[in-house]
Amino acid sequence: MQMGMIGLGRMGGNMVKRLREGGHEIVGFDMNPESGRDMDSLEALVGALKTPRVVWVMVPAGVPTESTIAKLGELLEPGDIVVDGGNSKYTEDREHAASLAQRGIGFLDCGVSGGVWGAERGYALMVGGSAEDYATVLPIFETLKPEGEYGLVHAGPVGGGHFAKMVHNGIEYGMMQAFGEGFATMMRSEYVTDPAKTMASWRSGSVVASWLLDLFENATKDDPTLHNVPPVANESGEAKWMVEAALELGVPTPTTAAALWQRQDSRGAADDILRVVTALRAQFGGHVTKIDEIATH
Amino acid sequence: MQMGMIGLGRMGGNMVKRLREGGHEIVGFDMNPESGRDMDSLEALVGALKTPRVVWVMVPAGVPTESTIAKLGELLEPGDIVVDGGNSKYTEDREHAASLAQRGIGFLDCGVSGGVWGAERGYALMVGGSAEDYATVLPIFETLKPEGEYGLVHAGPVGGGHFAKMVHNGIEYGMMQAFGEGFATMMRSEYVTDPAKTMASWRSGSVVASWLLDLFENATKDDPTLHNVPPVANESGEAKWMVEAALELGVPTPTTAAALWQRQDSRGAADDILRVVTALRAQFGGHVTKIDEIATH
């Protein structure tokens, strides 16, 4: 089928490639003239599509997605459908859907997992929105997803796709932290000679066999102790949203939150906490507090 | 090759089957006369094996393993090898190895993962001990492990096999807790219609694709809300050992520990903590404390 794709970066560009290989006619646009775009404006892209149109938005969450959807609301016509495939927060989807609905335009939110591997392996897709809109875009989803029976779900009403993706990423945080704790424990122990090789051996037959473990072997192939990797980790936002959503819903998430905080701590988020602890210790016990003293303790 | 197997329960029995299918000559013994044992005493088993013997101990950790290894120490001869394939703590391995070494008997500790699925899928094996003893028993390991390049590792010196298995199980705790937190969050939300179906969809193409997720689909096939499963979880001991080992080594394990405590809490382990909290709240705020009042709040 025909579809417009807005955003031809690493994710969007790879998806277009997979879709074209799957026989779809994709018209692409990106702000960047060097992106390999087909059209040089949003207006031109909309003009190039036959009605009822489907336009997939694959740009960074927040302002870029906001403004793109707002503009599409002006350019598109009743019966058209917008798909937000970025990492928007689920609460924003309802606003987008409501404002597009006022003009008769449909909306689907689609969480996309798979990273740079999706191009060949297929993307895991979680979709929120009406059954009707879902059915319209289904041929696209079918091409993007991996072969086989898994990798695509109509998760729920509008917001459900991004909610599911958020939870997916929260779980991912917990799993990565769990592998990290295991690796770190073995690294400090005299019992395990080569922690990376030991973990790679779990890829078959073990309970923790997983795609992350497959990637772990890749990552450690040339750097088994990972000492070329900095001990600092960034966040993508979704684990934070999941912990917030869970707090709202009254669900405890100690593992997801621990994984989130571990990353935040690596970038200094706990510094003021530690200052209080050290200041109090100095007060009651005369413990060391000066930076140069700490360096030698 | 020829080997003695002590313990023919669910694990040991299945392993014997896989080994015999692999062409090995296994002589089995179990305390239980109805276990399908070949010999009716440890002495008879030892007598039936040609030297140098290999005897695999697959009985519950703790006293049963202790006493079996002690007896084998008396019955076996220099050059023989004992393999402890149970869930012993890594610290015990050194004691076992040392006492057997006094009589010239070798020792390997072997962590075995794979559960009831190992019989057909193969067992992930992590082995601790000398290179020489490992080489001797290698044909057995090769048959037990899954096909392909993974599933077997010589993890380190004596204790390394059980240390690696302990860490493996600690990671498993964290992963299961992470999946649980995600499922629970979606169960309480109005955004995701069918959390179990959504999670099953992640089996392909997603970052959290894993064997645990495959099992999760199995588990939820007939009970998508899991409401037939009690909200109580038991422990196997290994996550506790891992957190203890990590404390000893100075490695933080917030995710593994959170998973452990979640299970302990489900069996009342935090009751005295909660009593303190509620008693204090009643003191300063006149908050509700009586059981029947709580029931209606």
Place this chain on the structure above:
Amino acid sequence: MQMGMIGLGRMGGNMVKRLREGGHEIVGFDMNPESGRDMDSLEALVGALKTPRVVWVMVPAGVPTESTIAKLGELLEPGDIVVDGGNSKYTEDREHAASLAQRGIGFLDCGVSGGVWGAERGYALMVGGSAEDYATVLPIFETLKPEGEYGLVHAGPVGGGHFAKMVHNGIEYGMMQAFGEGFATMMRSEYVTDPAKTMASWRSGSVVASWLLDLFENATKDDPTLHNVPPVANESGEAKWMVEAALELGVPTPTTAAALWQRQDSRGAADDILRVVTALRAQFGGHVTKIDEIATH
């Protein structure tokens, strides 16, 4: 000075008593005719006060506070001041202040700590709002607070009082959980004969000496093992808000969150997590899952 008090429950009633003993002229109103109210309507209360009026709202957070402030917005006049002394969320204060400001009415948010002990011990007050409004109500604050130099702070602009109170309560959660963990550990150990007596001994000379520890001795005087207290704890909402605010701000709060989740778990919040864990264990290991089996394990 003269002031209107709306809400004559346990908190409001005690505060009126303390204020009257301090020489203030308080006009009280409560929805409940048996509250000892001076006026039988909000209108009458407003009519009874000389301008510029000060009206303190001491009713439950949420709808009761919302509607009371909305009504006061209609009844009061420019130059009057509303004080919200309840447990409103800091984000609501800005809305209240903005809507009252449109009519020229001032607003202060005042977090109040001290519980049922405040009547005699004095209340710790944290106030948010303008310096001018703060100065106007200062005589009231001075009477409500404990004697001495502590117990009252102009914490910041509108919202600052409730933000500070929220953080105060979050800290309180962490402290109570810490005492609980200590008590529970000693209760299970054979080393400490009487955990309650041991903890009470820390009231002098120790680093953990605190008002909570004073209350702990009270609580355990007739029930040293606390076995008459149910192992279930409720929440007041403020720790949840603090963890949410900290997530928003990028500050890790593992201790506060652990205390919150411990309470939530005691009321079944983790049930779906545990179901996943137990269902998965049953899948890979054939572990026990039926309720009656668990009862005997």
Place this chain on the structure above:
Amino acid sequence: MQMGMIGLGRMGGNMVKRLREGGHEIVGFDMNPESGRDMDSLEALVGALKTPRVVWVMVPAGVPTESTIAKLGELLEPGDIVVDGGNSKYTEDREHAASLAQRGIGFLDCGVSGGVWGAERGYALMVGGSAEDYATVLPIFETLKPEGEYGLVHAGPVGGGHFAKMVHNGIEYGMMQAFGEGFATMMRSEYVTDPAKTMASWRSGSVVASWLLDLFENATKDDPTLHNVPPVANESGEAKWMVEAALELGVPTPTTAAALWQRQDSRGAADDILRVVTALRAQFGGHVTKIDEIATH
């Protein structure tokens, strides 16, 4: 009464001063000739005491305490009593008591809290051992403790004093972390103008009033943002022991452990965990991994 004191450092020296002011005859020894010691050898100290002797050991835990008690075991006579007032682990007390008992020498373990403030404020003491030995040393305890009814407890049998002190310190970790989380949250918020002043105001009338809060005001008097204090905190070992003991006993300690791990993280303990997280993110998402790139993100 007469007593020998071994170890005249900050703690021991201050205690001797308080004891002498209380009318006791203290004979002091320290390895350091400049310590103001009365005797220049352990032998001389033992020789200077009338039987039955009481000797208080106030030296660092571990080897110094071990070797001192071992030597005392040779020098003392039946009926004498050794008090270990250092920070030994409770498990070591039983070994010390058993080896001294073989020679008829009594043993008490005494946890001492109060830090540098104890000299004037009195020390909180937790004692483990027999009722008889406790009664013998009671006059000493009575002088060291603060005035009033609190600050001294016969916590249990041998080991009980150090067990109680260990739990005390674990609680202290949780409390300090809780204050730290509150301070850090306010520091990042625009709602609270002066977090240190706000916290100091809680010293009266609030639920979190405590000695630690008194010390916090001291600590922030000249440095309200604590920016002269390094964001790094050391450990004393006792929280780690408490978490280990609680794991052994099956008691969850999420708050105590979080406080411990926060400190460990500040000294790089989680580095290998973070390396795994960042290496995996780079694998699946092409996320930033190089140190110089991180510096600019």
